[in-house]
Amino acid sequence: EAEVAQSPRYKITEKSQAVAFWCDPISGHATLYWYRQILGQGPELLVQFQDESVVDDSQLPKDRFSAERLKGVDSTLKIQPAELGDSAMYLCASSFSGPGVDGYTFGSGTRLTVV
Amino acid sequence: AQSVSQHNHHVILSEAASLELGCNYSYGGTVNLFWYVQYPGQHLQLLLKYFSGDPLVKGIKGFEAEFIKSKFSFNLRKPSVQWSDTAEYFCAVITTGRRALTFGSGTRLQVQP
Numbered sequence: 511e512a513e514v515a516q517s518p519r520y521k522i523t524e525k526s527q528a529v530a531f532w533c534d535p536i537s538g539h540a541t542l543y544w545y546r547q548i549l550g551q552g553p554e555l556l557v558q559f560q561d562e563s564v565v566d567d568s569q570l571p572k573d574r575f576s577a578e579r580l581k582g583v584d585s586t587l588k589i590q591p592a593e594l595g596d597s598a599m600y601l602c603a604s605s606f607s608g609p610g611v612d613g614y615t616f617g618s619g620t621r622l623t624v625v
Numbered sequence: 626a627q628s629v630s631q632h633n634h635h636v637i638l639s640e641a642a643s644l645e646l647g648c649n650y651s652y653g654g655t656v657n658l659f660w661y662v663q664y665p666g667q668h669l670q671l672l673l674k675y676f677s678g679d680p681l682v683k684g685i686k687g688f689e690a691e692f693i694k695s696k697f698s699f700n701l702r703k704p705s706v707q708w709s710d711t712a713e714y715f716c717a718v719i720t721t722g723r724r725a726l727t728f729g730s731g732t733r734l735q736v737q738p
Binding site: 514541543545550551552553554555558560565566601603613614616617618619 | 629631659661667668669670671674715717724725726727728729730731
């Protein structure tokens with residue numbers, strides 16, 4: 511079964527440092543999503559890509575977060591500088607034609623701890 | 626804006642008990658509805674989905690959900706739970722004009738043997 515790959519699996523960083531997460535969606539999936547899941551809460555959308563274009567980044571804290579998907583395949587989410595409140599699970603998901611048809615396939619996530 | 630409410634935050638059941646997890650959404654138009662499950666240490670997996678047609682949807686592992694439009698609800702049910710159903714369950718919705726799922730806060734289910 512095809513999977514969405516994410517790395518690293520775990521990341522511990524100090525406050526004010528930069529951190530980056532990587533996601534490789536299922537081959538052929540044009541739509542890619544980054545979600546943040548704080549412990550005890552549901553996933554919240556940060557940014558959505560259609561191919562290499564950003565479709566929705568209205569919930570992305572743009573003063574410190576950035577995301578790119580330069581060739582429309584894999585994607586990187588960056589935080590600089592990291593803050594204590596950024597500690598969460600960062601989930602990547604992809605879909606072939608949008609969630610209204612097949613839902614998403616999620617990766618295993620990157621658990622970020624900011625100390 | 627679309628939103629999803631899951632009022633049961635933590636449910637504890639004994640094996641063989643029946644399960645019903647509540648999910649309510651706020652949107653008056655056409656919706657697509659989903660239930661996802663997250664087993665301990667694993668990624669989110671699709672349990673079932675509703676797009677149109679029969680409001681009673683059957684998913685994997687014996688789960689089903691019923692879409693009741695008049696109540697804006699999409700409750701998840703299973704007649705007899707097993708210890709292996711211990712997991713966190715998330716309801717999600719997407720509405721006309723939106724491009725991404727909105728998730729509820731989740732319900733943690735603990736099944737005791």
